[in-house]
Amino acid sequence: MLVNRGYLIPAIGDIYVKCANKLANSIKQWHPDANITILTEDMLPYGKFPGYVNDWQCYDASPYEQTIKLEADMVCASPIDHWWDLFSNRNVVISQGCRNFYDQPGTSRYYRKIFDNNNLPDVYNAITYYQKSDVAKEFFKLVRDIFENWNSYKTILKFPDPEPTTDVVYGIAAIIVGVENVTLPNNMTPTIVHMKKHIINSIDDDWTKELILEYTDPGIRINTVAQWGLVHYHIKELANE
Amino acid sequence: MTTGVLIFAFNNEHIDYLAMANWSAKNIRRHLQLPVAVVTDQVVPNNYFFEQIIPAKPYSGDIRKFADQDHNVTWYNGNRVDAYNLTPWSQTLVLDADYVVASDELKKVLVMKENFLAHKTAYDVTNQDNFNEQNYFGQYNMPMWWATVMMFRRSYEAKLIFDSMSMIKNNWQHYKDLYNTVHPTYRNDFALSIALNIVNGHAIVHKSIPWGLASLTPENKLSQINQDTFRIDFFTQDRKPRYIILSQDFHAMGKKHLGDVIAS
Numbered sequence: 229m230l231v232n233r234g235y236l237i238p239a240i241g242d243i244y245v246k247c248a249n250k251l252a253n254s255i256k257q258w259h260p261d262a263n264i265t266i267l268t269e270d271m272l273p274y275g276k277f278p279g280y281v282n283d284w285q286c287y288d289a290s291p292y293e294q295t296i297k298l299e300a301d302m303v304c305a306s307p308i309d310h311w312w313d314l315f316s317n318r319n320v321v322i323s324q325g326c327r328n329f330y331d332q333p334g335t336s337r338y339y340r341k342i343f344d345n346n347n348l349p350d351v352y353n354a355i356t357y358y359q360k361s362d363v364a365k366e367f368f369k370l371v372r373d374i375f376e377n378w379n380s381y382k383t384i385l386k387f388p389d390p391e392p393t394t395d396v397v398y399g400i401a402a403i404i405v406g407v408e409n410v411t412l413p414n415n416m417t418p419t420i421v422h423m424k425k426h427i428i429n430s431i432d433d434d435w436t437k438e439l440i441l442e443y444t445d446p447g448i449r450i451n452t453v454a455q456w457g458l459v460h461y462h463i464k465e466l467a468n469e
Numbered sequence: 470m471t472t473g474v475l476i477f478a479f480n481n482e483h484i485d486y487l488a489m490a491n492w493s494a495k496n497i498r499r500h501l502q503l504p505v506a507v508v509t510d511q512v513v514p515n516n517y518f519f520e521q522i523i524p525a526k527p528y529s530g531d532i533r534k535f536a537d538q539d540h541n542v543t544w545y546n547g548n549r550v551d552a553y554n555l556t557p558w559s560q561t562l563v564l565d566a567d568y569v570v571a572s573d574e575l576k577k578v579l580v581m582k583e584n585f586l587a588h589k590t591a592y593d594v595t596n597q598d599n600f601n602e603q604n605y606f607g608q609y610n611m612p613m614w615w616a617t618v619m620m621f622r623r624s625y626e627a628k629l630i631f632d633s634m635s636m637i638k639n640n641w642q643h644y645k646d647l648y649n650t651v652h653p654t655y656r657n658d659f660a661l662s663i664a665l666n667i668v669n670g671h672a673i674v675h676k677s678i679p680w681g682l683a684s685l686t687p688e689n690k691l692s693q694i695n696q697d698t699f700r701i702d703f704f705t706q707d708r709k710p711r712y713i714i715l716s717q718d719f720h721a722m723g724k725k726h727l728g729d730v731i732a733s
Contacts (some may be wrong), residue, residue: 326578330673333527429609454671
């Protein structure tokens with residue numbers, strides 16, 4: 229029997245399992261009763277495929293009628309349960325855009341050239357909502373198709389990546405099913421704090437070498453600024469803390 | 470309850486801030502009908518008028534280069550954190566001496582309910598500079614509040630803000646490193662921005678004056694057409710000469726041009 233709502237955190241590989249546990253613990257700090265499933269390699273319903281290809285399995289793997297799928301290397305810095313009300317009238321919602329740790333919209337397009345070159349929607353799979361539905365099923369079927377036939381799909385892209393990444397695959401799938409069917413209007417979706425060098429203007433790729441990270445239990449502060457929503461820290465070593 | 474304006478005026482080798490304050494005080498009385506207190510280390514000439522004169526020693530400032538000055542000048546900006554303790558008013562409008570009051574728009578700030586308000590965004594009146602460099606500070610682009618215009622009421626919140634600014638000024642080396650500021654010089658704008666973050670629970674949420682701070686950069690020439698109307702001559706990015714006419718409050722970041730207007 230399906231439980232109504234829950235968070236699904238894919239974690240393929242040991243370091244991602246550590247990250248997922250850190251994320252799950254941070255969600256539990258705000259929402260002790262939240263349903264959380266960490267999707268490990270042995271739980272993949274169709275077995276493990278190489279690379280990021282396994283993402284499409286999240287549809288069948290989720291034990292929830294409504295799922296918020298989260299990337300593992302994030303931490304939850306504030307309550308997020310109001311997202312259910314925001315999302316539940318849609319079949320699929322992929323977040324769009326990102327923020328810096330000052331809560332300003334990320335303006336650098338350094339990591340998004342392929343999106344701009346190909347007019348793909350600025351989607352981030354780090355926060356993806358779906359409910360069991362024909363639209364969501366079709367969306368993940370497309371995701372599988374794009375991953376498995378990347379050599380064909382990439383011929384229609386300008387400057388394609390040699391290997392598919394989940395965000396680009398989601399962007400292509402969104403265009404095929406209709407961007408309006410899998411996103412909310414801009415500024416309506418929660419966005420991740422993206423701790424990548426060109427978003428936060430850090431000197432080093434490893435921002436933990438130059439910015440102060442504080443755990444406020446619950447919550448975190450970065451360089452004294454209290455964070456909210458999900459913070460994509462991306463430096464996997466933080467999962468060991 | 471008393472309401473008034475507080476202006477800090479510490480002259481340096483090249484800029485007569487006291488003359489600016491005296492000129493501004495006349496505009497303030499005319500447009501805002503408010504008394505003016507000046508904080509200065511100078512002997513105030515007989516032909517100047519302020520409702521109150523508050524003597525103070527300037528904190529040793531840093532050396533700063535303004536684009537419209539031929540020389541580096543000493544910048545006595547350290548006293549601003551004492552505004553809460555020095556002001557004789559229960560509601561105070563702190564204005565930079567180079568803030569030109571050419572309208573009654575600041576009356577709107579005085580009737581707002583907040584205990585502390587300042588501008589969060591400044592803009593170039595000539596629209597040649599996007600001010601991205603000015604509205605953020607430090608390596609990581611911390612959003613900046615401007616200390617050019619500050620309204621505060623005697624209150625616990627305002628006291629906390631000024632106490633925090635004072636703490637930041639006294640530990641500037643630490644905060645300079647934390648925010649990784651390019652220029653080592655202490656600025657009240659930086660201290661205010663950091664203080665507002667601290668006082669608001671480390672969140673960048675403080676309410677601000679609901680319009681941008683009109684600003685005139687030092688590269689552009691300022692001249693006065695009549696009492697409250699000014700001409701700004703500037704060059705476009707492709708070096709074409711242009712001018713605009715300004716009849717509003719603005720921050721004259723170029724002290725020399727404003728000094729020339731006042732002296733004329």
